[in-house]
Amino acid sequence: MERDPLDRKExxxxxxxxxxxxxxxxxxxxxxxxxxxxxxxDQRQAIEAMLGRYAAAHPDHPMTQVLRDGLEAPERPRRRGGWKARARD
Structure with missing residues (x-):
């Protein structure tokens, strides 16, 4: 049986x-x-695929909630710090 490319380690x-x-x-x-x-x-696409496979059969499972929470995370984290954070006014 071929492994899922989005969940190779299962x-x-x-x-x-x-x-x-x-x-x-x-x-x-x-x-x-x-x-x-x-x-x-694309991580968002992969999470959506996992939800599509498992969420309907396991709506109350904690992994389903973790996957849903993963979709709510910001797309790209903003960089903080750098020279502007260290510069003195």
Missing amino acids: LILESYRIDGIGPGECRSIFLDWALSLPDGQ
Whole structure:
């Protein structure tokens, strides 16, 4: 069986199989999954794909909520600091 290119390590799949998993563990798994996405993969698109596969069958699962929370994150974090933050007025 061919592995899902968006979940090559099957981290999201396995999170739904773990009985009693909590939000903290799901956030940790989500971070590992997000860091292992293929180079150039749009993270938002990947999250939407995972929700499409699992959310309907597991609406109350903590991973479903973590994935939804991932969609609410800003697209691109703004850089803070740099020389402007260190410059004295």
